[in-house]
Amino acid sequence: MIRDRPLVLVLPALAGLAFLVVPLLGLLVRAPWAELPARLFSAEVGNALRLSLVCASLATALCLVLGVPLAWLLARGDVPGRGLLRALVTVPLVLPPVVGGVALLLVLGRRGLVGQHLEAWFGVSLPFTTAGVVVAEAFVAMPFLVIAVEGALRAADPRYEEAAATLGASRWLTFRRVTLPSVAPGVVAGAVLCWARALGEFGATITFAGNFPGETTTMPLAVYLALETDPDAAIVLSLVLLLVSVGVLAGLRDRWVGGAG
Amino acid sequence: MLAPVLAAALVGACSSAPDGTTVTVYAAASLTEVFTGLGADFQAANPGARVSFNFGGSSALAQQIGQGAPADVFASASPATMEQVAAEVDRPVTFARNRLEIAVPGGNPAGVTGLADFGRAEARIALCAERVPCGAAAGEVFRAAGITPRPDTLEQDVKAVLTKVRLGEVDAALVYRTDVRAAGGEVEGIGFAEAERAVNDYPIAPLKRASPRGRQFVDFVVSQAGRAALTAAGFDVP
Numbered sequence: 001m002i003r004d005r006p007l008v009l010v011l012p013a014l015a016g017l018a019f020l021v022v023p024l025l026g027l028l029v030r031a032p033w034a035e036l037p038a039r040l041f042s043a044e045v046g047n048a049l050r051l052s053l054v055c056a057s058l059a060t061a062l063c064l065v066l067g068v069p070l071a072w073l074l075a076r077g078d079v080p081g082r083g084l085l086r087a088l089v090t091v092p093l094v095l096p097p098v099v100g101g102v103a104l105l106l107v108l109g110r111r112g113l114v115g116q117h118l119e120a121w122f123g124v125s126l127p128f129t130t131a132g133v134v135v136a137e138a139f140v141a142m143p144f145l146v147i148a149v150e151g152a153l154r155a156a157d158p159r160y161e162e163a164a165a166t167l168g169a170s171r172w173l174t175f176r177r178v179t180l181p182s183v184a185p186g187v188v189a190g191a192v193l194c195w196a197r198a199l200g201e202f203g204a205t206i207t208f209a210g211n212f213p214g215e216t217t218t219m220p221l222a223v224y225l226a227l228e229t230d231p232d233a234a235i236v237l238s239l240v241l242l243l244v245s246v247g248v249l250a251g252l253r254d255r256w257v258g259g260a261g
Numbered sequence: 262m263l264a265p266v267l268a269a270a271l272v273g274a275c276s277s278a279p280d281g282t283t284v285t286v287y288a289a290a291s292l293t294e295v296f297t298g299l300g301a302d303f304q305a306a307n308p309g310a311r312v313s314f315n316f317g318g319s320s321a322l323a324q325q326i327g328q329g330a331p332a333d334v335f336a337s338a339s340p341a342t343m344e345q346v347a348a349e350v351d352r353p354v355t356f357a358r359n360r361l362e363i364a365v366p367g368g369n370p371a372g373v374t375g376l377a378d379f380g381r382a383e384a385r386i387a388l389c390a391e392r393v394p395c396g397a398a399a400g401e402v403f404r405a406a407g408i409t410p411r412p413d414t415l416e417q418d419v420k421a422v423l424t425k426v427r428l429g430e431v432d433a434a435l436v437y438r439t440d441v442r443a444a445g446g447e448v449e450g451i452g453f454a455e456a457e458r459a460v461n462d463y464p465i466a467p468l469k470r471a472s473p474r475g476r477q478f479v480d481f482v483v484s485q486a487g488r489a490a491l492t493a494a495g496f497d498v499p
Contacts, residue, residue, distance in 0.1 A: 111428060211415050
């Protein structure tokens with residue numbers, strides 16, 4: 001046994017495991033269990049949780065509508081400079097979210113490049129609104145969906161699409177009836193990842209959408225704010241987010257966690 | 262092999278070495294400009310000394326200090342936030358006072374004239390969150406004026422509020438007089454009578470574990486040179 005698993009690998013592996021798990025245990029240990037039910041059903045937690053779930057779901061819907069076609073374009077579109085396009089799409093993935101928030105503010109803010117026209121022509125202003133939260137979350141989360149769907153598309157056998165085309169199906173019909181069903185698991189996995197990322201979004205949201213209870217204060221913002229005045233409330237909010245995250249992981253277990261086991 | 266080296270490098274980078282030459286100052290966001298200048302003056306007057314700052318909302322800084330953050334000096338924007346870390350600091354002294362002013366973007370596009378505009382539904386308003394000193398002061402001001410404000414966002418510190426005004430994202434905000442001055446021409450200030458009702462006292466204190474340099478920096482802030490710099494920035498000096 002030991003010879004199979006050299007200590008020089010096992011020790012760092014155990015340290016790595018502890019590093020990832022112990023902070024989460026810390027949350028459980030420090031949680032105010034006695035007053036948990038009362039706090040869990042307080043208006044503050046309820047508002048933040050409802051807002052978080054609604055915004056993350058809307059952001060995911062937006063990402064699906066825009067991201068799946070984008071993934072298709074990257075995988076199948078035969079566009080020039082595809083490598084560059086793919087790199088651009090993944091920028092929000094590596095960009096610090098706060099920077100994304102600043103960028104959104106400068107473009108979609110009231111005096112932003114695009115925002116000033118939105119305001120002038122349609123009377124629409126995104127910062128400090130729930131719609132602004134959705135936009136910030138979608139900006140940060142969409143690359144997760146695009147990459148997952150694009151990977152699935154590239155792994156899918158293009159001959160089915162070619163067969164559909166030779167049988168006279170239009171590209172749109174082929175996309176709907178052949179391509180999309182064949183990559184459905186990839187789309188679902190991408191959407192779940194995207195949703196989880198949107199749910200946890202903090203930096204871009206607080207920068208672009210500000211902070212107002214019931215309007216823009218999502219769970220991660222509430223955790224951060226509560227930590228300054230009421231650490232117990234922060235722990236309760238964190239536990240709820242942890243529970244939701246574990247739920248998402250359980251939903252994905254066939255794909256990632258349980259796969260080899 | 263790499264791990265211990267990396268760990269050592271990380272530890273080295275993250276902790277401020279307690280060698281007595283670096284002073285780590287946690288200061289209210291509203292002190293950003295004046296303390297940055299004072300830090301440079303302090304370094305010039307004390308060759309070999311280095312001052313590093315962490316500016317932020319006083320309540321967030323107090324929370325970090327309570328959790329053991331490696332600060333030598335804490336300068337907060339209210340006695341209440343200093344009180345939160347009473348166990349950690351030595352005898353705070355009030356070194357400055359500040360008052361609120363209405364801040365509007367250059368040109369005052371929404372035609373804001375006074376506190377009453379903060380109750381208008383269509384006006385975009387930014388305020389500090391109630392637990393930050395500027396938010397607590399704003400609350401007192403509105404109570405004194407009998408106005409219920411309708412803010413669109415509650416920001417973490419006064420500089421975040423000021424940024425929203427600078428970008429023109431809000432029509433009006435309450436910030437400190439010194440912030441309006443620091444923002445230059447981008448932001449216009451409008452004074453109001455109720456500001457007298459909520460004048461913030463700024464306490465400063467060395468932490469109990471502070472190096473002698475830390476205490477020296479506190480002495481420098483309350484010295485004649487420090488008072489002159491604070492006055493020039495628009496603070497009242499006791």
